[in-house]
Amino acid sequence: MSRYEGKRILITGGSSGIGLAGARRIVAEGGNVAITGLNDQRLDQARATLPDSSLILKSDTASEADIDKLRKAVEDWGTLDGLWLNAGIAEVDALESITAESFNRLMNTNVRGPMLQLAALAVRGIRANTSVPGLIETNFRHFMPNDSRPQFEELVVNQGPLGRAGSAEEAAAVALFLLSDDATYVTGSQYAVDGGLIHY
Numbered sequence: 001m002s003r004y005e006g007k008r009i010l011i012t013g014g015s016s017g018i019g020l021a022g023a024r025r026i027v028a029e030g031g032n033v034a035i036t037g038l039n040d041q042r043l044d045q046a047r048a049t050l051p052d053s054s055l056i057l058k059s060d061t062a063s064e065a066d067i068d069k070l071r072k073a074v075e076d077w078g079t080l081d082g083l084w085l086n087a088g089i090a091e092v093d094a095l096e097s098i099t100a101e102s103f104n105r106l107m108n109t110n111v112r113g114p115m116l117q118l119a120a121l122a123v124r125g126i127r128a129n130t131s132v133p134g135l136i137e138t139n140f141r142h143f144m145p146n147d148s149r150p151q152f153e154e155l156v157v158n159q160g161p162l163g164r165a166g167s168a169e170e171a172a173a174v175a176l177f178l179l180s181d182d183a184t185y186v187t188g189s190q191y192a193v194d195g196g197l198i199h200y
Contacts, residue, residue, distance in 0.1 A: 002029055002030035003029045003030070003031075003176075003180045003181065003182065004026045004029045004030050004031025004081075004180070005029070005030035005031065006030065006031070007026075007030075007031045007032070007081040007082065008031070008032045008033075008034070008077065008078050008079065008080050008081050008082075009023075009026050009031055009032070009033050009034070009080070009081060009082040009083070009084065009179060010033075010034045010035075010036075010074055010080055010082070010083050010084065010121070011023055011033060011034070011035045011036070011084045011086050012035075012036045012059070012061055012084070012085050012086050012087040012114075012117065013036065013037060013061070013086040013087030013088060014033070014034075014035030014036060014037065014046070014084075014086060015035055015036070015037025015038075015039060015042040015043045015045075015046045015056075016037070016039070016042045016045075016046070016138065016139050017136070017138030017139055017168050018086060018133065018136060018138055018168045018171045018172050018175070019035060019084070019086040019087075019172075020035070020046055020049075020168070021167075021168040021169045021171075021172040022084065022086075022172035022175055022176055023035050023046070023050060023054070024049065024050070025169070025172060025173070025176055026176065026179075027050060027051060027054070032051075032053055032054065032078075033050065033054050033055070034054065034055035034056075034057070034073075034074060034077055035050070035054065035055070035056055035057070036057050036058070036059035036061075036070060036087065037056075037057075037058065037059070037087075038058065038059070038060055040058070043056055043058060055073065055074070055077045057069075057070060057073055060113075061087040061088075061108075061109050061113035061114065061117065062105065062108035062109045062112070062113045063113075064116065067113065067116050067117055067120055068120070070117070070120075071120040071121065074121065080121060082179040083117075083118070083121055084175055084179060085114040085117060085118065086175075087109065087113070087114070088109060088110045089105070089106060089109045089110065091105075091106055127178075127183070127184070127186065127187040128187060128188065129178040129183070129186060129187060129188070129189045129190070129191070130189070130190045130191070131171070131174045131175045131178065131190075131191045131193050132190060132191065132192045132193065132194065132198075133166070133171045133193045133194065134156070134160070134166065134192070134193065134194025134195060134197045134198070135153060135156050135157060135160075135165045135166065135194070135195070135197070136165060136166045136167070136168060136170075136171045136193075137165050137166065137167055137168060138168050153165065156197065159197060160194065160195040160196055160197040161195065161196040161197075162195035162196060163195075164195065165195075166193065166194070166195055170193065171193045174191050174193045178191070
């Protein structure tokens with residue numbers, strides 16, 4: 001398949017998990033990828049598995065300065081055909097443990113940063129869709145303490161009709177459909193990639 005032949009796709013948070021699975025698939029289907037991440041080790045590992053033509057950048061979604069640097073780097077790299085705002089963090093704690101710092105970090109990374117990125121990269125006439133992953137086998141699951149995570153995950157998995165966690169590749173496949181020309185008449189949609197959990 002070559003759905004992405006000659007296309008350039010930017011994936012934020014693409015140095016591991018769903019984003020990296022998507023980047024590898026785009027490359028396999030003829031496309032070029034730019035990815036961002038914060039962890040040096042994961043960025044190096046991603047660099048080792050992606051072609052030299054890939055743009056791999058250390059970038060903090062919550063940082064205005066980094067967003068501006070990302071915009072300039074992408075402009076130099078070439079015109080984008082798709083943008084996947086995939087970077088995010090999760091923090092779970094008791095209500096009384098929430099601080100202004102932790103709240104701002106969560107909102108800046110998951111809400112404010114992506115909106116500013118979109119404002120710096122978007123043009124009129126684009127399609128915008130959302131995929132909502134459930135329990136997926138990625139590093140993102142490590143937001144919970146090690147001692148409570150297995151019990152929580154077992155509870156979530158047992159509630160879903162498929163009875164298992166999803167893979168990064170399965171979650172990426174839905175996002176890649178939305179980024180491709182197979183979805184040219186799809187916009188304003190939200191796709192749950194959760195093994196049926198949300199509707200169960």
